[in-house]
Amino acid sequence: TTVFDTDQAAAGYALNQFCRSLMDADNRERFHADERAYLDEWPMSEDQKLGVIARDLNGLITLGGNIYFLAKIGASDGQSYLQIVSSMTENDAAGHAEMMLNGGRSPDGNRYLHEWKDRT
Incomplete structure (x- = not known):
């Protein structure tokens, strides 16, 4: 279990803000049109960007991702929360x-x- 403490929150700030951006339909459309280009707009690490592209939620948690924000990636793909968490x-x-x-x-x-x- 990765504890989401202040260090994790700081490490994952940009990642979690990216995920939050997917709450907006226009941002979801931009992300799905060209994932890499949209990710490059965010000051995330390369490992975080690759984790998003691979949909590696467990890996993203170790890189500072918060599951409640990370779930927005799967939701933008049309997955239910059950599908998202079971993938982990x-x-x-x-x-x-x-x-x-x-x-x-x-x-x-x-x-x-x-x-x-x-x-x-």
């Missing part, structure tokens, strides 16, 4: 919904980083 897990949307309806992910095997060492 090992489940598809249906499997993720079922897991959540059954009480969420078990803490067994999810408490410590060393429990994830063999996962991709």
